[in-house]
Amino acid sequence: MMRLRDFDHWFVDHILPYERQYLKLARRLTGDFDEAADLVHDAYARVFAHDGARQAANPRAYVLQIVRNLGIQKIRRARIVSIETVAAVEDLQHADLAIDAFGQLSDREELRRLIVAIQKLPTQARRVVIMRRFDEMSPKDVAARLGISVSTMEKHLAKGLSLLADMLDAAEVAETPLPQERETGWSRKARSTTRR
Amino acid sequence: MEPQGQIDHKAIRDEASLWVARLDSGSADVEAFERWRDADPAHAAAYAKISRLWSRMGQAEAVLEAPAPVAAPASSRRAFLRAAGVIGGACVVGAGAFATRTFAKSTASTRPGEQRRVTVGPGVTLDLNTDSKVSWRLQKGEPHVWLDRGEAAVTVDRSAGGACVLNAGDVAVDLTTGEFNARLRGGSLDLLVLKGAGALHRSKTSLTPATRFEQGQSVVVTASDTLVQKASLESLDEVSAWRRGEIVFQGAPLGAVVEEYNRYLTRKLVIADPELNRLRLGGRFTNSDPSDFLETLRSSFNVRVVDAGADTIVLTRAS
Numbered sequence: 001m002m003r004l005r006d007f008d009h010w011f012v013d014h015i016l017p018y019e020r021q022y023l024k025l026a027r028r029l030t031g032d033f034d035e036a037a038d039l040v041h042d043a044y045a046r047v048f049a050h051d052g053a054r055q056a057a058n059p060r061a062y063v064l065q066i067v068r069n070l071g072i073q074k075i076r077r078a079r080i081v082s083i084e085t086v087a088a089v090e091d092l093q094h095a096d097l098a099i100d101a102f103g104q105l106s107d108r109e110e111l112r113r114l115i116v117a118i119q120k121l122p123t124q125a126r127r128v129v130i131m132r133r134f135d136e137m138s139p140k141d142v143a144a145r146l147g148i149s150v151s152t153m154e155k156h157l158a159k160g161l162s163l164l165a166d167m168l169d170a171a172e173v174a175e176t177p178l179p180q181e182r183e184t185g186w187s188r189k190a191r192s193t194t195r196r
Numbered sequence: 197m198e199p200q201g202q203i204d205h206k207a208i209r210d211e212a213s214l215w216v217a218r219l220d221s222g223s224a225d226v227e228a229f230e231r232w233r234d235a236d237p238a239h240a241a242a243y244a245k246i247s248r249l250w251s252r253m254g255q256a257e258a259v260l261e262a263p264a265p266v267a268a269p270a271s272s273r274r275a276f277l278r279a280a281g282v283i284g285g286a287c288v289v290g291a292g293a294f295a296t297r298t299f300a301k302s303t304a305s306t307r308p309g310e311q312r313r314v315t316v317g318p319g320v321t322l323d324l325n326t327d328s329k330v331s332w333r334l335q336k337g338e339p340h341v342w343l344d345r346g347e348a349a350v351t352v353d354r355s356a357g358g359a360c361v362l363n364a365g366d367v368a369v370d371l372t373t374g375e376f377n378a379r380l381r382g383g384s385l386d387l388l389v390l391k392g393a394g395a396l397h398r399s400k401t402s403l404t405p406a407t408r409f410e411q412g413q414s415v416v417v418t419a420s421d422t423l424v425q426k427a428s429l430e431s432l433d434e435v436s437a438w439r440r441g442e443i444v445f446q447g448a449p450l451g452a453v454v455e456e457y458n459r460y461l462t463r464k465l466v467i468a469d470p471e472l473n474r475l476r477l478g479g480r481f482t483n484s485d486p487s488d489f490l491e492t493l494r495s496s497f498n499v500r501v502v503d504a505g506a507d508t509i510v511l512t513r514a515s
Contacts, residue, residue, distance in 0.1 A: 002220075003229070004244070008247070009419075009420045011241070011244045016244070016245060041205040041238065042203065042238075044244075046237070047237075048240045048244075049237040111252065114252055115256055151223070153217075154214065154218055157213075158216070158217040159213070161213035161217070161250065162206075162209050162246075165246060165249055
């Protein structure tokens with residue numbers, strides 16, 4: 001039982017499918033993968049803090065707008081800002097956030113990435129994830145099969161979920177460097193995150 | 197505005213993952229969970245994100261089993277599991293025979309225009325409609341069936357000795373003795389109870405309590421909603437027509453009729469003139485051969501039917 005409420009369902013169905021776009025925008029604003037992920041998660045928290053969020057006519061554009069605003073605030077607060085970042089922000093101020101600027105992964109492609117990520121998990125986490133989620137063994141059976149307690153099994157499963165979430169976020173951001181990035185480059189740190 | 201970047205999102209994500217795992221295994225203190233989730237919008241957001249990941253994993257199997265150009269379709273899932281170290285040498289000692297039984301899933305599929313009957317286990321029979329795919333296995337003696345694509349009629353008789361669990365998209369239903377028509381549309385399941393009764397027993401992502409349904413009801417189940425209503429005689433006729441080799445529609449727009457017909461055809465019908473979509477048709481035709489249907493379009497509706505090669509038949513307005 002995942003205990004999802006109406007708002008959670010709305011968030012899962014209307015906000016999360018476009019995560020890739022938020023991450024890419026955040027990445028442009030921060031130039032750094034970890035900061036980009038944090039920025040997007042900050043934006044999600046804003047969505048949850050705002051009861052009226054569900055009234056947004058275009059939930060995706062609404063989140064992109066929050067990401068943009070938070071990103072700009074962050075840049076204003078930072079002492080040193082690269083020329084490229086400034087240029088990116090100016091670009092973004094003119095960009096129409098409603099357009100599907102970064103494309104959308106197909107359902108299938110998204111699931112394929114998930115499977116690839118599962119294969120990269122550490123052994124124990126991977127086994128637990130597959131047994132529980134793909135072979136639909138009960139948590140008890142999984143624990144018994146692996147000779148561990150249910151509580152240890154839960155920890156492996158949780159670790160697997162966290163790592164998967166991270167790997168998928170990273171894959172979204174790393175996949176295609178924006179054309180503009182190729183020309184100008186960001187900081188060295190940022191560039192290294194675009195390489196696999 | 198509070199300062200940004202102060203929240204430790206990684207720590208919150210780890211907590212969210214642990215809650216998902218604990219709620220799944222039933223060991224979670226539900227009240228403590230709700231308190232945690234209510235304490236901070238960042239908690240609620242992280243939890244929603246991890247729970248989506250959780251439910252996406254439940255859907256990934258469909259992709260694993262889908263025909264891939266490189267790997268043989270039937271073996272792709274096993275190949276994946278092997279690569280992932282779950283079966284074969286890396287598995288836990290003593291799991292040998294049991295593992296085979298647990299992991300092996302049988303599949304059957306039909307191409308467009310084909311129909312096929314398979315027996316899944318004692319007392320459970322599946323009739324596959326055109327362009328469909330099912331898989332199944334026994335789990336603790338209980339038959340579990342996955343409707344991976346298309347449409348199937350499920351017949352469960354007394355000798356089944358328990359409910360058949362039907363999984364489709366993101367939902368699962370218990371089917372007790374009876375006859376059911378199940379069709380997958382996107383992630384949702386259209387279920388018609390022709391005889392007997394059943395119950396929605398769980399949905400991977402929702403809190404919706406079990407819904408019971410009975411003979412003569414049509415049920416539409418999505419991950420978050422369930423709509424149960426009485427099926428009209430017309431819709432019962434329309435839905436079950438395929439088992440008599442027929443296709444039946446009443447006052448449906450041509451676009452919908454063509455879409456329905458195309459499920460059965462290798463040479464697809466294409467409407468070239470959007471104006472034609474305004475036509476509403478009713479009728480009863482054989483689903484294996486569209487020539488009567490096309491003849492009716494030609495003679496009664498002034499539609500031109502153009503042979504456009506091996507794959508396509510084009511419909512336009514006759515001038």
